[in-house]
Amino acid sequence: MKDIKTVLARCxxxxxxxxxxxxxxxxxxxxxxxxxxxxxxxxGSAISTLNIIASGVVRISSVNPAGREATLIMFSxxxxxxxxxxxxxxxxxxxxxxxxxxTLIEIPGEAFRELMATYPExxxxxxxxxxxxxxxxxxxxxxxxxxxxxxxxxRRLLFLAEIQGNGDIGTDPVTIWxxxxxxxxxxxxxxxxxxxxxxxxxxxxxxxxxxxRILLPDPTALQRHLETIE
Amino acid sequence: MKDIKTVLARCxxxxxxxxxxxxxxxxxxxxxxxxxxxxxxxxGSAISTLNIIASGVVRISSVNPAGREATLIMFSxxxxxxxxxxxxxxxxxxxxxxxxxxTLIEIPGEAFRELMATYPExxxxxxxxxxxxxxxxxxxxxxxxxxxxxxxxxRRLLFLAEIQGNGDIGTDPVTIWxxxxxxxxxxxxxxxxxxxxxxxxxxxxxxxxxxxRILLPDPTALQRHLETIE
DNA sequence: TAAGAATTGTAAACGATTTGACAGTCTTCG
DNA sequence: CGAAGACTGTCAAATCGTTTACAATTCTTA
Numbered sequence: 001m002k003d004i005k006t007v008l009a010r011c012x013x014x015x016x017x018x019x020x021x022x023x024x025x026x027x028x029x030x031x032x033x034x035x036x037x038x039x040x041x042x043x044g045s046a047i048s049t050l051n052i053i054a055s056g057v058v059r060i061s062s063v064n065p066a067g068r069e070a071t072l073i074m075f076s077x078x079x080x081x082x083x084x085x086x087x088x089x090x091x092x093x094x095x096x097x098x099x100x101x102x103t104l105i106e107i108p109g110e111a112f113r114e115l116m117a118t119y120p121e122x123x124x125x126x127x128x129x130x131x132x133x134x135x136x137x138x139x140x141x142x143x144x145x146x147x148x149x150x151x152x153x154x155r156r157l158l159f160l161a162e163i164q165g166n167g168d169i170g171t172d173p174v175t176i177w178x179x180x181x182x183x184x185x186x187x188x189x190x191x192x193x194x195x196x197x198x199x200x201x202x203x204x205x206x207x208x209x210x211x212x213r214i215l216l217p218d219p220t221a222l223q224r225h226l227e228t229i230e
Numbered sequence: 231m232k233d234i235k236t237v238l239a240r241c242x243x244x245x246x247x248x249x250x251x252x253x254x255x256x257x258x259x260x261x262x263x264x265x266x267x268x269x270x271x272x273x274g275s276a277i278s279t280l281n282i283i284a285s286g287v288v289r290i291s292s293v294n295p296a297g298r299e300a301t302l303i304m305f306s307x308x309x310x311x312x313x314x315x316x317x318x319x320x321x322x323x324x325x326x327x328x329x330x331x332x333t334l335i336e337i338p339g340e341a342f343r344e345l346m347a348t349y350p351e352x353x354x355x356x357x358x359x360x361x362x363x364x365x366x367x368x369x370x371x372x373x374x375x376x377x378x379x380x381x382x383x384x385r386r387l388l389f390l391a392e393i394q395g396n397g398d399i400g401t402d403p404v405t406i407w408x409x410x411x412x413x414x415x416x417x418x419x420x421x422x423x424x425x426x427x428x429x430x431x432x433x434x435x436x437x438x439x440x441x442x443r444i445l446l447p448d449p450t451a452l453q454r455h456l457e458t459i460e
Numbered sequence: 461t462a463a464g465a466a467t468t469g470t471a472a473a474c475g476a477t478t479t480g481a482c483a484g485t486c487t488t489c490g
Numbered sequence: 491c492g493a494a495g496a497c498t499g500t501c502a503a504a505t506c507g508t509t510t511a512c513a514a515t516t517c518t519t520a
Contacts, residue, residue, distance in 0.1 A: 062372045066460055070375035072368055086361040093365045113354065120350030124343065130360050131316040135323045137367035138302055142292045144374050145300035145418040179467065188375040193507055211467065211516045230296055409497065423477055425499070441486045441497065
């Protein structure tokens, strides 16, 4: 693994901080490793840290009273999660689980808030990033409200491709490592319901299905297709 | 209407700013009034302002390619909207419409960003507020993924009650001014589909239906009821 | 490599929501 | 005050997703 400082320096969240701030960050950070499907923290936990993903993929999820779990969003290397650090005293709003094995850089909430106060020039970028997360969430609400099932599933797949691929979506093939069951849980549907639609996508040549993963040979083709349907 | 400074001073978003910052804010702010259903700004607009609601209710919405409009969220007096100001150069991500007649205090984006840089002690509160918005959005995604239709509608009604009532939900009656059609559009359902469920709530005495509005005699009763269903 | 666990494919029956069509009710505005 | 417009209640048919059940496939690990 690359050293902590390299990972921190490349994380967009910190791009507003001057170099000495990154050094300070390194000083308070701690590396932790989790195996696939290992719990990172659970909803309601009082310990709050900001986490930078050095490698791997993380699931953010919630559990309903009946015990059914839903994945709300996923994050991959280079991004961050644990935004309850921005609200002092706040408990974990959602749980986090390693989707694949992950290496995290953990930054204690209180120390991070002090660091921000010391280097206020870092705030604008952080505010920008949190805002963008907010729009990403709103965009999912938007999809649920005014798009058909096919478009919803397709857009969620592109979303996952963006996360698990190398940043932006292009014409390069991307493999999404996720089970159909997981997709169903993310969307409030059943595995069989999801199956019908992605099978259609496969028949159109927009994706290829395999055990535990979905391959998008050309993500932009799916993207274009979604614009033609409701 | 109360004067600008009083409204600004009471807006939680600015509670981290020192008094002189509020004075500066007042200097760059401008009052605007909109009638019910009047467009405040549309999605994609390049002009970006932070808006504080002095009175009235605002709808944030999006339109799909087929022309169908969905209300994503609503805001009322004392709160703010227009978070694209936190990302310099960003166009409006969603449109805003006056739900009831509103009086807004408009703060130009660029000037506001300069103000934040001048008084960095205001950042932590702003970051906290944006984070909370993010969780509110996630909580809607969560509802869609793991709750039944009845619970989803009920929770959305409580959400609207919180917005249109006086802050927090209590045992005091709250009148929600919204049409069933609007609720349906918010939830990706049809008017008839919503009808069936809220009629059930009415039969249980949890709410009263009227023309263009829904009365919650005791919001906490509805809240408790929602915990007993899936 | 063989067994077992996890994941996926498939289909019919069932249940629930949307569609489409009208009539009735409430408001507002000339 | 009366008419137009907006909103609401209802119903049957059609559509769509879930449920239920079982078989087949792929992966993991002993």
